[in-house]
Amino acid sequence: MSDNYILKIVCNDEQGLIYKISKILFENTLNVEKNNEFVDLENGKFFYRAKIAGELDYEKITKELKKVLPKNSKINLLKRKKRDIIIMVTKESHAIGDILIKHYSGKLNANIVAVISNHNLLRDLVKKFHIPYHHISHENLNRLSHEEKILQILSQYNFDYIVLAKYMRILSSSFVESFNEKIINIHHSFLPAFIGANPYKQAYQRGVKIIGATAHFVNNNLDEGPIIAQDVITVNHNFSWRDMQKAGADVESNVLSKAINIVLDDKIFIYDNKTIIF
Numbered sequence: 001m002s003d004n005y006i007l008k009i010v011c012n013d014e015q016g017l018i019y020k021i022s023k024i025l026f027e028n029t030l031n032v033e034k035n036n037e038f039v040d041l042e043n044g045k046f047f048y049r050a051k052i053a054g055e056l057d058y059e060k061i062t063k064e065l066k067k068v069l070p071k072n073s074k075i076n077l078l079k080r081k082k083r084d085i086i087i088m089v090t091k092e093s094h095a096i097g098d099i100l101i102k103h104y105s106g107k108l109n110a111n112i113v114a115v116i117s118n119h120n121l122l123r124d125l126v127k128k129f130h131i132p133y134h135h136i137s138h139e140n141l142n143r144l145s146h147e148e149k150i151l152q153i154l155s156q157y158n159f160d161y162i163v164l165a166k167y168m169r170i171l172s173s174s175f176v177e178s179f180n181e182k183i184i185n186i187h188h189s190f191l192p193a194f195i196g197a198n199p200y201k202q203a204y205q206r207g208v209k210i211i212g213a214t215a216h217f218v219n220n221n222l223d224e225g226p227i228i229a230q231d232v233i234t235v236n237h238n239f240s241w242r243d244m245q246k247a248g249a250d251v252e253s254n255v256l257s258k259a260i261n262i263v264l265d266d267k268i269f270i271y272d273n274k275t276i277i278f
Contacts, residue, residue, distance in 0.1 A: 004033075004080040005052050006266040009065070011073035013039050013046040020068040021048065028061060030054040036278035040271075047269050049278045051080075083160040083264045085110045088150075088167040089117045093125060095165035095186055098253035099260070100129045108257060109264045113157050116150060118169060138169065147175050163260060164218070166252070173220045181270055183218040184228065184263060186256040188248060200248055204241035210234055211244055213252040215259030217270065226275045228259040228268065 009021065018037060025032055035050035058077055065075050089096050096115070102108040114132040115122070126133040134153045138146045146169075154162075164185040176183065188199045189212060203211055212232030219225040231251055235244055262268055262277055269276040 003053070003055065005056065006076075006078045006080060007048070007050045007052055008076040008078070008266065008269065009046070009048040009069065009073060010269060010271070011046050012070040013044045014070055017046055017048070017069070021050075021065065024061065024064045024068065025050075025052060028054070028056060028064075030056060030061075038276055038278075040276075043272075045271065047271075047276050049267065049269075078266050080266075082109055082111050084113050084158060085161045085163050085260070085264075086113055086154065086157060086159045087115045087163045087165050089115060089122055089165050090168040091119050091121050092166040092168075092249075093122055094249040095253050095256050096122060097125065098257055099163070099165060100126070100131075102257055104129055109261050113159055114153070116153055118146070118167075143169075143172055144174075147172055151175070151178075161260075161263060163256070165256065170222065171218065176218055176220055180219075181217055181226075184256075184259055185216055185218050185223075185225070186252050186259075187214045187216065187223050188252060189214065198241075200245040201241040204239070204244055207237070208235065211248050211251070213248065213255040215255050219273075224273075226270050226273050228262055228275060228277070229255050231255050231258075 011017070022032065031053045033051045033053055035048070038047045039045070062075055062077060066073065069075070087096055087099065099108060099112070103110065103112050112131050114134060115126045116134045116136060118136060118138045120135045123133045123135065136146065136149045136153065160182070162179055162183045164183065166186065200211070210232045212230060214227055215229045216223070216227045217225040231254060233247055233251055235247065239247070267278050
């Protein structure tokens with residue numbers, strides 16, 4: 001049975017790129033089941049993603065592509081498989097609960113290898129799904145000492161991404177840099193808006209008419225990393241701030257699981273703090 005792969009290419013745009021790529025894939029008896037491309041005209045960049053099937057020689061294909069593509073092209077050839085993730089949480093159950101159920105029902109393209117929390121409140125929930133749970137209290141520890149204990153746990157696992165499912169602590173720059181473009185976060189607003197404590201109360205006090213959520217990669221600019229997915233719902237004067245909070249929790253859960261699947265299906269390119277998603 002043939003394997004499935006994802007081919008991703010980023011390079012300077014020039015004439016004939018799709019023909020050159022397709023010719024190499026055809027000559028290597030590979031079948032293109034689906035492909036997408038996008039040209040950033042302002043910056044002259046070409047983005048290409050293809051789902052391909054067949055038996056291939058990774059080094060041979062990569063070498064042949066490099067010969068015909070512009071210099072400094074980025075070529076990524078990935079075998080399609082479920083990726084491994086670690087989830088970090090604090091106290092709120094809605095985001096991780098949604099992930100656990102979708103994982104259990106096969107609707108999430110991921111293997112959850114462990115959950116890490118600075119509180120012990122969600123242990124019983126996670127145990128129902130037979131997933132390792134690590135409680136690492138932050139009490140009496142500064143941020144770096146606490147993160148060092150987290151890193152010790154992380155070192156015990158092989159994983160592709162860390163998902164912050166309402167993990168309510170700011171990560172240090174050194175921690176973030178250790179997992180560049182590998183940490184996915186869900187934010188409680190349609191960014192940028194309402195930073196700080198109790199965002200839904202702030203939204204209520206401002207009389208907003210929409211509330212939403214944003215999933216993004218974490219970088220060292222707080223809540224300003226590349227955006228993966230967003231969604232909004234309408235609200236009105238009949239909503240109390242607690243009503244908004246409940247409605248917002250559903251949006252957060254849906255946006256986070258959507259973002260996880262986008263990333264784990266290798267549909268995303270990160271470029272200049274923005275994303276191109278096919």
